[in-house]
Amino acid sequence: xxxxxxxxxxxxxxxxxxxxxxxxxxxxxxxxxxxxxxxxxxxxxxxxxxxxxxxxxxxxxxxxxxxxxxxxxxxxxxxxxxxxxxxxxxxxxxxxxxxxxxxxxxxxxxxxxxxxxxxxxxxxxxxxxxxxxxxxxxxxxxxxxxxxxxxxxxxxxxxxxxxxxxxxxxxxxxxxxxxxxxxxxxxxxxxxxxxxxxxxxxxxxxxxxxxxxxxxxxxxxxxxxxxxxxxxxxxxxxxxxxxxxxxxxxxxxxxxxxxxxxxxxxxxxxxxxxxxxxxxxxxxxxxxxxxxxxxxxxxxxxxxxxxxxxxxxxxxxxxxxxxxxxxxxxxxxxxxxxxxxxxxxxxxxxxxxxxxxxxxxxxxxxxxxxxxxxxxxxxxxxxxxxxxxxxxxxxx
Amino acid sequence: xxxxxxxxxxxxxxxxxxxxxxxxxxxxxxxxxxxxxxxxxxxxxxxxxxxxxxxxxxxxxxxxxxxxxxxxxxxxxxxxxxxxxxxxxxxxxxxxxxxxxxxxxxxxxxxxxxxxxxxxxxxxxxxxxxxxxxxxxxxxxxxxxxxxxxxxxxxxxxxxxxxxxxxxxxxxxxxx
Numbered sequence: 001x002x003x004x005x006x007x008x009x010x011x012x013x014x015x016x017x018x019x020x021x022x023x024x025x026x027x028x029x030x031x032x033x034x035x036x037x038x039x040x041x042x043x044x045x046x047x048x049x050x051x052x053x054x055x056x057x058x059x060x061x062x063x064x065x066x067x068x069x070x071x072x073x074x075x076x077x078x079x080x081x082x083x084x085x086x087x088x089x090x091x092x093x094x095x096x097x098x099x100x101x102x103x104x105x106x107x108x109x110x111x112x113x114x115x116x117x118x119x120x121x122x123x124x125x126x127x128x129x130x131x132x133x134x135x136x137x138x139x140x141x142x143x144x145x146x147x148x149x150x151x152x153x154x155x156x157x158x159x160x161x162x163x164x165x166x167x168x169x170x171x172x173x174x175x176x177x178x179x180x181x182x183x184x185x186x187x188x189x190x191x192x193x194x195x196x197x198x199x200x201x202x203x204x205x206x207x208x209x210x211x212x213x214x215x216x217x218x219x220x221x222x223x224x225x226x227x228x229x230x231x232x233x234x235x236x237x238x239x240x241x242x243x244x245x246x247x248x249x250x251x252x253x254x255x256x257x258x259x260x261x262x263x264x265x266x267x268x269x270x271x272x273x274x275x276x277x278x279x280x281x282x283x284x285x286x287x288x289x290x291x292x293x294x295x296x297x298x299x300x301x302x303x304x305x306x307x308x309x310x311x312x313x314x315x316x317x318x319x320x321x322x323x324x325x326x327x328x329x330x331x332x333x334x335x336x337x338x339x340x341x342x343x344x345x346x347x348x349x350x351x352x353x354x355x356x357x358x359x360x361x362x363x364x365x366x367x368x369x370x371x372x373x374x375x376x377x378x379x380x381x382x383x384x385x386x387x388x389x390x391x392x393x394x395x396x
Numbered sequence: 397x398x399x400x401x402x403x404x405x406x407x408x409x410x411x412x413x414x415x416x417x418x419x420x421x422x423x424x425x426x427x428x429x430x431x432x433x434x435x436x437x438x439x440x441x442x443x444x445x446x447x448x449x450x451x452x453x454x455x456x457x458x459x460x461x462x463x464x465x466x467x468x469x470x471x472x473x474x475x476x477x478x479x480x481x482x483x484x485x486x487x488x489x490x491x492x493x494x495x496x497x498x499x500x501x502x503x504x505x506x507x508x509x510x511x512x513x514x515x516x517x518x519x520x521x522x523x524x525x526x527x528x529x530x531x532x533x534x535x536x537x538x539x540x541x542x543x544x545x546x547x548x549x550x551x552x553x554x555x556x557x558x559x560x561x562x563x564x565x566x567x568x569x570x571x572x
Contacts, residue, residue, distance in 0.1 A: 003485040004495070011500030018470045018505040022463040025565075028454035273572030277459050326572050329456070 024290065027281035031333035039383045042339045046376040047090050047098045049359035050083065050105075053369075058107030060369045064356045067365040071356075077123060078132040079370040080108055084139035086377045092146035093380055099146060102139070109136060113155070116179045119162035120155060127176045127184070130166035131191030133159050137198035138243075141205055153206075160202045160211050163195050167214040171221025172229065189232050192222055193240025200247040207252070215248065216255060223264040237271035239302040242309035249313045257319075265310070269323065272306045276330040279303070279337060297341065297361030301374025304334035308381030315388045328385075335382045338375050397461060397517050397567050402510070402526035405564050408557025409468050409506035410435075410527075412534035417480035417546035418501055422539055423493065431493030431538070432531060435503055436524070442508045443515035443523040450516055457516035458571035464513040465565025467506040472557025480550045502534060510564075 001009075034042075053061040060083060063072040084102050091099035114121050114128070121128040122136050137159050140152045166174045166183050173192040174183030199215035222241055226232075245265070248254055257265075279300060282291045294300075311327050314320055341361055348354035360367040361375050397405075415431075423431070450460055486496040507527075514523035537543055 007485055015505045018467050021470055022466045025466045026459045026463040269572050270570045
């Protein structure tokens with residue numbers, strides 16, 4: 001073989017080697033853009049799962065092992081409140097039956113409302129969790145918007161006072177409130193955003209109550225101090241924070257985005273985007289070795305929630321025009337993953353209790369009610385994004 | 397990806413000292429012209445097909461930057477530790493500028509992936525403008541060939557390229 005041919009073949013082999021290395025680092029990303037109808041159907045199926053898995057006492061099936069066909073023990077009040085939020089969110093967009101399921105599930109909450117020196121609280125024993133009450137506030141406020149029913153306004157305002165008591169002078173949020181002794185020193189990576197979101201919502205609904213003050217204090221802490229004080233690792237892609245920012249952006253006099261807030265949002269958007277890209281590379285086969293199993297469906301849902309909230313905010317403001325298309329692409333990718341991974345009736349046809357599976361999302365054979373909750377909220381938000389008039393002058 | 401990072405990445409990926417190390421005497425102007433034209437044409441082609449090729453392999457522009465960073469890393473490591481290539485065997489006459497000077501010596505897979513990633517991220521214009529410093533340095537070094545200690549310089553750029561590669565990959569990691 002002529003020496004020049006050998007040289008060129010060796011060069012090509014080098015190219016193949018380098019491109020092979022890059023292929024190990026970057027896999028194909030299985031993304032797409034499901035239709036509006038596919039999103040609506042998936043959301044309706046998730047609501048139907050909650051209806052089919054609601055118990056007489058107002059609890060849902062918390063965790064279910066599909067392979068054994070068995071319900072697993074455990075329950076979580078924070079997640080129960082989260083489910084209520086998602087169901088009333090579904091009710092607000094007209095998904096049939098969502099509101100009545102939520103009303104039935106509210107029984108559990110009514111059984112656990114207690115009075116404290118700060119105000120009413122949702123929980124048991126001598127310690128209540130701020131995040132749980134934050135999500136309950138979001139749920140009841142959403143119910144108010146969905147139904148026009150104001151019968152829980154007194155409770156909402158009272159819970160707002162209790163939540164405000166969990167906000168410390170520096171804007172940090174105590175994860176627990178001791179009924180007798182007040183806020184604890186424990187912090188939660190999620191409760192900070194949940195309480196901020198709840199107070200932000202309450203300020204929209206009850207502007208005279210002054211809930212904007214603690215909400216703004218949390219916002220400053222979240223952006224400027226939280227990572228240094230609480231050192232979360234890996235960094236938190238804070239979907240609850242995204243809900244809060246989106247809500248505060250709808251205040252009559254919304255806070256102006258500061259430079260640190262813009263920087264924080266840059267990082268948040270990057271975290272959401274990176275996780276979507278990574279998750280979309282998990283397509284089974286060889287990627288099981290290089291990327292591992294798919295993430296918890298709840299986790300995938302939170303990516304859609306984070307992206308959906310930021311997109312809503314950006315669509316209204318016209319801010320970050322250069323990021324709009326790529327954010328929409330990532331949000332569509334989340335929707336694609338959720339629609340593709342949801343269990344259909346035909347998937348569950350052979351199961352003894354198909355209603356435990358249809359409309360649910362599983363990882364390694366297990367589903368938990370917050371898998372359906374986050375996925376449902378993400379699908380509804382992404383549908384709302386598509387229906388939102390764009391300040392960029394084109395449809396999203 | 398900033399233009400500064402892109403310029404540095406192209407310098408690491410194309411490593412003009414690599415092509416200088418392979419040359420023992422100043423090439424004729426025709427050779428230089430063919431070298432420059434081939435190099436730019438190859439990069440232009442990569443930049444032009446960026447979107448369709450990324451769609452085909454289902455890789456987003458953000459992740460393409462990670463891929464480019466990995467490719468720059470591989471090429472930079474090779475430059476840092478391996479002996480630079482030689483000018484022979486290759487085509488004769490003006491075509492010597494195309495093979496082996498432009499390809500395979502200067503137009504590495506890292507240059508191709510950088511052109512693709514930069515084109516998708518910043519557009520074809522920026523992808524090509526970022527290439528100019530590496531090309532100009534290469535032509536200047538060829539014009540004054542042979543260059544003393546060319547291997548040392550090639551290795552040094554390779555070592556620096558390892559760091560630059562990391563920055564390119566991180567740019568993709570932190571992107572949306």
